[in-house]
Each structure stands twice: as C-alpha cells, then as structure tokens.
Amino acid sequence: MSLDLARIRAETPGCKSVLHLNAAGSSLPSQRTLDATLGHLKLEAEIGGYEAADKMRGTLDGFYPSVAKLIGAEPGEIAYVENATRAWDLAFYSLDFKPGDRILTCVSEYSSNYISYLQVAKKTGAEIVVVPDDRHGQIDLTALERAIDRRTKLVSISHIPTQGGLVQPAEAVGKIVNDAGIMYILDACQSVGMMPLDVKQIGCDFLSATGRKYMRGPRGTGFLYARTRSTSHIEPIFLDNHAARWTGDNEYAVIGDAKRFENWERYFAGVIGLKAAADQATELGMDAVWARLRELADGLRVRLKPLKGITLTDLGTTQGAIVTFAAAGADHTALKMALRSQDINVSVSTQFSSRLDLKGRGLKDVMRASVHVYNTEAELDRFVKALEAAYSAA
Numbered sequence: 001m002s003l004d005l006a007r008i009r010a011e012t013p014g015c016k017s018v019l020h021l022n023a024a025g026s027s028l029p030s031q032r033t034l035d036a037t038l039g040h041l042k043l044e045a046e047i048g049g050y051e052a053a054d055k056m057r058g059t060l061d062g063f064y065p066s067v068a069k070l071i072g073a074e075p076g077e078i079a080y081v082e083n084a085t086r087a088w089d090l091a092f093y094s095l096d097f098k099p100g101d102r103i104l105t106c107v108s109e110y111s112s113n114y115i116s117y118l119q120v121a122k123k124t125g126a127e128i129v130v131v132p133d134d135r136h137g138q139i140d141l142t143a144l145e146r147a148i149d150r151r152t153k154l155v156s157i158s159h160i161p162t163q164g165g166l167v168q169p170a171e172a173v174g175k176i177v178n179d180a181g182i183m184y185i186l187d188a189c190q191s192v193g194m195m196p197l198d199v200k201q202i203g204c205d206f207l208s209a210t211g212r213k214y215m216r217g218p219r220g221t222g223f224l225y226a227r228t229r230s231t232s233h234i235e236p237i238f239l240d241n242h243a244a245r246w247t248g249d250n251e252y253a254v255i256g257d258a259k260r261f262e263n264w265e266r267y268f269a270g271v272i273g274l275k276a277a278a279d280q281a282t283e284l285g286m287d288a289v290w291a292r293l294r295e296l297a298d299g300l301r302v303r304l305k306p307l308k309g310i311t312l313t314d315l316g317t318t319q320g321a322i323v324t325f326a327a328a329g330a331d332h333t334a335l336k337m338a339l340r341s342q343d344i345n346v347s348v349s350t351q352f353s354s355r356l357d358l359k360g361r362g363l364k365d366v367m368r369a370s371v372h373v374y375n376t377e378a379e380l381d382r383f384v385k386a387l388e389a390a391y392s393a394a
Ligand SMILES: *Cc1c(COP(=O)(O)O)cnc(C)c1O
Pocket: 083, 084, 085, 086, 110, 158, 160, 161, 162, 187, 189, 190, 209, 210, 211, 222
C-alpha cells in the first residue's frame, strides 16, 4: 500500500507555515490528532474533567490496544507515561542492582539513560560496560556476546539515537540477550512511528517511547511496554492508588498488568491525541511510512553529499529518517537560527545528548534534519538551497 502524500500534507496544518525537518525533536501532528486533543480539552472545560473522562472512557481505554497494535504487543503490556525518559526510568529504576552487577549498553546511548546508569552504579556498586561499535558504527554483536557474563544483569540500548541515522540491530541484540536470559530494555523513542516494530521479534522486556516525535502525537505524552512473560514479577519503583490497591490496613496489592507503571493523574487530552496518532500510523501502514521516510532521508543525503564543506555524519548499515551532517567552520546553532528565520526548522544535536558517540568521533555537535511523511522532495530542494545560502553567508 502506498501513501497518499498530497492528502497527508493537506491534513497536516503546520505544512502551510513551516518547512519542518525536526520530527526527531517534535513532529507536526495531523489535523485529526489536533482535533482529538483539543476536543477533549474543550470537553473538560465544558462539563468538568472527571465527567469528561467518564464520557470518553471508551476512547481512553482504546489507547492501549491502539498503541499495542503499533508495536505488536498486547494491550495489557502498555502503560501510558508522560514521556519516554520517565517511561524508561520506570523500567530501569524498578530493577534491583547489587555490587558487581553489570549493565551493558552501546556507544550511541542517550544521555539521560547513561546518567541513570551512573547514578545507579554510584548508589549500588553496579558496573557499566559500553560495548564497542563495529566498523559500521553500530553495536558489535560479537563483542556483545563476549561481554555477557554471569554478572550481567541488563542490556540496555537506544534503538535509534537522537543524533543520527543509525538503526541499531535491535532484533539481533534481542536474540543474544534472550538466549543469555538477561533483561533487555530498548529505548525506542525515535523508532516508534518511524519504522515497523514488533516487540515479539525484537525480544525486549521493556520498550519506551514518546508521543511527540515519530508518532506525531502531542507533547507531554509517551508510553512504556512491559512484556508480561518476563516482567510481571517486577514491582514498579513508584506505586499509588492507581498502580496498587490498599487491600488492608497494612497491605497493598499491585495491579496485574502494565498499568501498574502508571500514576493516577495524567494528561487525558494527550492520551486521546496519542491514541489518534497511533491509529493513524497503523492506518497509513508502518511499512509504507518506513519506505517513504528512507526514500526522503536518502534523497536528502544525496543532495547534501556533494556540497562543499558539508560532511554527512550518519552511521550504520541501515539508515533511518534522521539525517545529520557537519558544516566545516560554521557555527551549527547560528545556521539553525538563520534557517529558522526563514521558517525552516532543523535542529542541532550536541554532546549534551550523546556524549560518548559525538565526543568519540571528535564532533562537538551535528546539524540534524529529520524528515516525516508530510515532507516532500520539493521541500528538500528548498532546504538545501537555503542551507547553502546561509552557510556561504556564515
Ligand atoms: C528524545 C529521546 C529521548 C527522550 O524522550 P523524552 O520524551 O524527551 O523523554 C530518549 N531517547 C532518545 C533516543 C531520544 O531521542
């Protein structure tokens, strides 16, 4: 099934005002998602927040199957969480680490996750092991296999880093990790909504994602997947009267499914908006979306490659929708702002978000242009022209 590109664009209100190449930061939502979100905010204002939630109960409950479907999970394996970092934290901080336990991760790991490893290592005496990259710049699977030993408690990687086109071989990692009987957390913040995902094939125990990036949902939304088979014994680090029942004066019982990772209060309009976005992604078809995104991203790389002073900085054998590059001698942030003044949105990824990767490659920062289904080849042409002009003026 191919995408109706003209229709996708017509149904994305932001396309009228900006040339948006920042889906990896926060993408443009569709009119349908916007209507779903605003509709609920309006209903809350009109009839009261609790009453609006009661009235929309069916739609709110529909969040779980809608998100589950997108990643091949069961509805009971999904928790609504306000963003990807918190979703990831809920999984990671719910694990018990002892002195000498080893956490294996990858070079391109996201900063917030790595800061959490450092904190837990400091508190518990657990050790962090960074598995080296292979010659393509992705996690070296042989090195991973070799690094796993009796003390290895967790393998935790980012599927697609925030700072580039790299797609880690999550499924091959899953096979190794599952064979070793170790816990596997996948930060899929950039990959959900960008590419087809099947958690059963990947074999991860937890997966975290955000709403606003490739899912095209509202900001302040996200979710956690927790595999029933391997995580149902794990008690969340936080409990409240939604995640557990106060069953006796001195007793509580944690609820059975992944909702135990949620808390009671949440952004209900966001839940409804994210459900709409997930449904839309499923309807478009993730195979078609992924094919189109690679076509656009490869097209952008082809356009950028011959430009004098520009170096592409994406790694990996399979490259996704995030295109990064360096402009020699230029201040990337100034370039970004020069483009912003023409309503062209790109971003700059710095060592602040992935220290080991960028520092290791001698890059202070990289420019990031991340495409989505509403972008066109004509926009890529216009972007490249504007970039060249801004670069030569810099
Ligand atoms: C953006 C990002 C995050 C953080 O997501 P939030 O929703 O901002 O918490 C985590 N991991 C990766 C790889 C990201 O790109």
